[in-house]
Amino acid sequence: MTKQELQDEIITKIKNIADNQNLTLNQEVLFDEIDEWDSLNTVDLEMELESSLNISFETGEFQEYKTIKDLIESIATKVA
Amino acid sequence: MLLGYYSLNKLRYTQGAKYWLIVGSLFFYSWWNVSYLPLMLASIVVNYTLTRKMQTKEHNKPLLLSGLIFNIGLLAYFKYTDFFISNVNLALSTEIPLLNLALPLAISFFTLQQIAFLIDSYGGLVKEKNFTDYTLFVVFFPQLIAGPIVHHKEMMPQFATLRGKVLNYKNIATGLFIFSIGLFKKVVIADTFATWASAGFSVSEKLNMLEAWATSLSYTFQLYFDFSGYTDMAIGIGLLFNIVLPQNFNSPYKATSIIDFWSRWHMTLTRFLTTYIYNPLVKSFGKFSFHKAMFATFVTMFIAGIWHGAAWTFVVFGAIHGLALVINHYYKSKKYKINNIFAWFLTFNFLNLSFVIFRAESMGDAWNVMKAMFGGELVLNHQWYDKLEFLQDRVEFGAWMQNVASNEMPFIFAIIALVIVVFFKNTTYMMENLKPNFAYLSLGILMFVISVLKMQEVSEFLYYNF
Numbered sequence: 001m002t003k004q005e006l007q008d009e010i011i012t013k014i015k016n017i018a019d020n021q022n023l024t025l026n027q028e029v030l031f032d033e034i035d036e037w038d039s040l041n042t043v044d045l046e047m048e049l050e051s052s053l054n055i056s057f058e059t060g061e062f063q064e065y066k067t068i069k070d071l072i073e074s075i076a077t078k079v080a
Numbered sequence: 081m082l083l084g085y086y087s088l089n090k091l092r093y094t095q096g097a098k099y100w101l102i103v104g105s106l107f108f109y110s111w112w113n114v115s116y117l118p119l120m121l122a123s124i125v126v127n128y129t130l131t132r133k134m135q136t137k138e139h140n141k142p143l144l145l146s147g148l149i150f151n152i153g154l155l156a157y158f159k160y161t162d163f164f165i166s167n168v169n170l171a172l173s174t175e176i177p178l179l180n181l182a183l184p185l186a187i188s189f190f191t192l193q194q195i196a197f198l199i200d201s202y203g204g205l206v207k208e209k210n211f212t213d214y215t216l217f218v219v220f221f222p223q224l225i226a227g228p229i230v231h232h233k234e235m236m237p238q239f240a241t242l243r244g245k246v247l248n249y250k251n252i253a254t255g256l257f258i259f260s261i262g263l264f265k266k267v268v269i270a271d272t273f274a275t276w277a278s279a280g281f282s283v284s285e286k287l288n289m290l291e292a293w294a295t296s297l298s299y300t301f302q303l304y305f306d307f308s309g310y311t312d313m314a315i316g317i318g319l320l321f322n323i324v325l326p327q328n329f330n331s332p333y334k335a336t337s338i339i340d341f342w343s344r345w346h347m348t349l350t351r352f353l354t355t356y357i358y359n360p361l362v363k364s365f366g367k368f369s370f371h372k373a374m375f376a377t378f379v380t381m382f383i384a385g386i387w388h389g390a391a392w393t394f395v396v397f398g399a400i401h402g403l404a405l406v407i408n409h410y411y412k413s414k415k416y417k418i419n420n421i422f423a424w425f426l427t428f429n430f431l432n433l434s435f436v437i438f439r440a441e442s443m444g445d446a447w448n449v450m451k452a453m454f455g456g457e458l459v460l461n462h463q464w465y466d467k468l469e470f471l472q473d474r475v476e477f478g479a480w481m482q483n484v485a486s487n488e489m490p491f492i493f494a495i496i497a498l499v500i501v502v503f504f505k506n507t508t509y510m511m512e513n514l515k516p517n518f519a520y521l522s523l524g525i526l527m528f529v530i531s532v533l534k535m536q537e538v539s540e541f542l543y544y545n546f
Contacts, residue, residue: 019415038339039354040373040409046359047368058203060196063355064233 001053001079006072010049014068017044027069053079082320089245097245098212101321105221109185112225116184119154120219126150127194128214131201138204147198155191158184163390186225188387190218192352197232199356206232213239220323222314226307228328229348235323244322253516255319257524261507262312264527267534270306272493273298280484281439284448288459291483292452294490299439300432301497304333307346312507319511327508333431333501336423338404339412341431349387353380374409378402388438393446397438404430424502461488 001009011025014034018041023034031037046062049055055078065071081104088097110117130147134140162178169176197217200206208214213236223230238244280287280295287295311328318325328347335341342350361376362368378399385398418426433450440446459480460468468477484490514520 019413036412038343038409039358040370040377042354043359043362043373044368047363051367058200058205059360060200060205060355061203062359063351064205 003072003076006075007068009052010045010068010071013045013048014041017041017048025068027072028067030066031068032066049075055079085321086245086247094245095212098216098239101221102212102215102219105216105219105224108221109219109224113185115182116187119184120186120190123151123154123190123194124215124218127198127218128208128211131198131208131214134201135207135209139202144198144202148195151191151195151198155187157181158187160386160390189227189229190224192349193218193229196229196352196356200232208232208236220318222317222321222323223325226310226314227346227348228311228314228326229352230325234326238323248322250516251319251322253521254511254514255316257316257514257520258319258507258511259313259316260524260528260531261510262309262314262316263531265305265309265312267309267531268527269497270302270309271534273302273305273490273497276484276490277302277439281441281445281449283483284440284445284452286483287449287452287456288480288483289452289454289456290459290480292449292456294481294484294494296432296436296449296453297494298484298490300435301494301501303435303438304329304501305497308507315507315511329506330508331501331504331506333428333498334424335427335431336420337412337427338401338408338430341427342401342405349384353384357383370409370413374406377405377409381405392443393437393440396443397434400434400437404434 007027014025014037015021015023018034018037020035025034031042042062046057050057053075055075061074065074081101084100084104085097088094088100106117109120127147127150130143130150134143158181161181165176165178168174197206197208201208208217216239217230217232217236218224220230220235277295277299280291280298284295308329315325315328326348330344330347332341332345335344358376358380361379362373365372365376379402381402382395382398385394385396385401388394388397433453436449436453437443437446440449458475460471460475460477461480462477465472465477481488481490
């Protein structure tokens, strides 16, 4: 999976979880800035990614990611 | 402190500068209460030893478990033993004597900070190979007593940079300004509200309706200005040492929902709870579902309530906030939209009521205050009789505020405070946008001087007790 595919997948998941297809998202967007995004959505996204990509995040790891880019970088090292 | 730190750094004794900070911090701790210094040091040594061992092998479950048992055990022993014994006594009509342990200063904070570090070490997210640095991470005095609860990875790299070791005048100016705001919030605003809140809560059974509202609002404002004032002072002092501590409050009384509130109030505690309790809990339930997550939300808030103290009032406080969050998530998931102003009004009043429980000595006292707020006698100031005479059949005129204050100041202050918390920018914004100019300087000095003048009445920080 390329980084671009990864990015697309993450963005699709975020839109589905937030139940809002109108979000404009790119790599630089902070999770904190996503409209109505909360801790419930965060853990949902974390678990979705874990099961679909067959990876796992350490406790405390997911909260370190401030942007989608941070997340992509980290996942890239996990699936590599 | 400051002079020593920068002088030692200037002389290239960077290690010496760290020792200096540690000794200063321990002195600061001992100045409040020396008797628990050995306990804190023991906690540091045990945690450091455990995390050091974890570095040789990640995911070492036995080490993690022993660490968690040690930290939680320590907290539980000092904080909850007597609460447990007294409830057992009540339930079983036994008379087991209480231990009457005093709560070691800052234990709730240094324990959480180290638990976070322990769990991060377990997953290999942090590594600290230097005992001096680890000690500094725990005891650095601005954040030691009542937070913000700092992550190792956000603070320690700052001590390592070269820039951090030289005096930075912008940081000094900003730090002093932020410190002055904090001092003013605490000494002038919070302590003024405190006198009314204390007066009201001490005679909760006698309050009339307006007195009860004055009492509860006074406490709601006292709590915010006290704790966020303390945090500002911590952040300000941190800046003097070129250390940026994490934001802990983001205008919480502007919140338009309970979810929103907890992302703005005591943010480093919320972060701890979400990261180390809520998330692992949700993940432990297997496949994600909304209802499982809601259960985890409730449990997390319940624990948050108990963390604040060993009393039924805190248990209830945690439970109702847990419940409120669940309801909030439920209607959010249904995409119900309510008017923003109405949403704010609901949120603020919910908070105000829940803080009555938080503050009250017992559920009985809390009930007294709430009963008076909604069903108490409406008594108006007798001085208003001339103008409001037409109301005389419905309400009583007379001693309308005497259980709380000698005049109408609680309401005037409450209105001013409300305007400040709802419409003003917060300290973090000022910190990021501060221009070192004459206006800021005068404002800072003014707040500092007023605070110092008012400080003749020494008072305690509320969050020292948690």
